[in-house]
Amino acid sequence: MFRLGAHVSISDGFEAAVEHEVELGGNCGQLFVGSPRGWTISEVDETEANAFRDAADEQDVGLWVIHGTYLINLATPKDDLARKSIDCLQDELDAAATLDIPYYVFHPGAHTGAGEETGIDNVGKRLSDIDVPSGVTLLLENTAGKGTTVGKRLEDLDTMVKTSDYEYGDLGICLDTCHLFAAGYDFTDEAAMGELVDEIDSTVGIENVHYLHLNDSKHPLGSEKDEHEHIGEGKIGEAGFRQFVNHDTLREKPMVLETPKDERGDVWNIEKVTALRTDG
Numbered sequence: 001m002f003r004l005g006a007h008v009s010i011s012d013g014f015e016a017a018v019e020h021e022v023e024l025g026g027n028c029g030q031l032f033v034g035s036p037r038g039w040t041i042s043e044v045d046e047t048e049a050n051a052f053r054d055a056a057d058e059q060d061v062g063l064w065v066i067h068g069t070y071l072i073n074l075a076t077p078k079d080d081l082a083r084k085s086i087d088c089l090q091d092e093l094d095a096a097a098t099l100d101i102p103y104y105v106f107h108p109g110a111h112t113g114a115g116e117e118t119g120i121d122n123v124g125k126r127l128s129d130i131d132v133p134s135g136v137t138l139l140l141e142n143t144a145g146k147g148t149t150v151g152k153r154l155e156d157l158d159t160m161v162k163t164s165d166y167e168y169g170d171l172g173i174c175l176d177t178c179h180l181f182a183a184g185y186d187f188t189d190e191a192a193m194g195e196l197v198d199e200i201d202s203t204v205g206i207e208n209v210h211y212l213h214l215n216d217s218k219h220p221l222g223s224e225k226d227e228h229e230h231i232g233e234g235k236i237g238e239a240g241f242r243q244f245v246n247h248d249t250l251r252e253k254p255m256v257l258e259t260p261k262d263e264r265g266d267v268w269n270i271e272k273v274t275a276l277r278t279d280g
């Protein structure tokens with residue numbers, strides 16, 4: 001079954017987040033378990049977790065993913081920030097396990113002057129310090145490449161995984177369309193889409209991509225700028241999304257939207273993607 005949804009808030013609680021997703025027309029979704037720009041995560045107790053699980057089962061909203069806080073930086077040369085990042089990531093991962101959420105995704109971080117190779121190596125080594133609970137896959141998200149952030153090239157994500165003591169299975173990949181495009185990966189016509197898929201397959205492997213973030217880009221190909229736009233309204237455009245969401249190798253993977261929450265909002269974007277699907 002094809003899963004498509006949007007990022008939703010837990011400000012009314014976990015159970016209500018399921019309800020919010022249903023109201024948007026989604027059947028999968030993404031959550032933060034704390035403030036996206038803070039270190040504190042919301043404690044998840046068993047009662048809340050049970051209510052969330054029951055609601056998700058009842059409404060058939062499946063394949064949830066938790067998005068890590070933006071402060072996490074496993075690429076950093078600073079030991080104290082690395083420690084804080086590992087602890088926070090662990091707490092959020094454990095929350096995913098408590099909630100029976102199968103995926104957790106985070107941005108690898110920034111090397112802040114230590115050099116790209118060092119940053120990538122730092123991420124790989126620090127992944128080994130994390131205890132990935134059974135039932136949860138820890139996903140590395142590709143980045144737009146802004147400033148000193150690492151993880152813009154697919155081969156760099158693959159290096160991080162291979163540097164760690166883990167293998168694909170416990171670890172996996174989440175691809176963000178806006179970040180791919182900003183990082184210079186074109187997929188706006190059939191030939192380019194074919195090349196991108198070959199590139200994915202020869203680096204991280206298509207089978208290790210577990211989740212897709214669908215966002216159009218306000219900025220052109222290779223701009224390294226991370227600003228999301230409504231589906232079809234940005235520089236990727238409808239043609240690009242038609243290629244991406246219908247490609248044989250990707251079309252069955254769960255997709256969530258992180259498009260602007262303005263007057264268009266998530267309902268509009270979910271309808272848009274559905275209309276672009278050949279099965280929509």
Ligand SMILES: [Zn+2]
Pocket residue numbers: 067106107141176
């Ligand atoms: Zn992200």
Ligand SMILES: [Zn+2]
Pocket residue numbers: 176178179215226227228
């Ligand atoms: Zn982004």
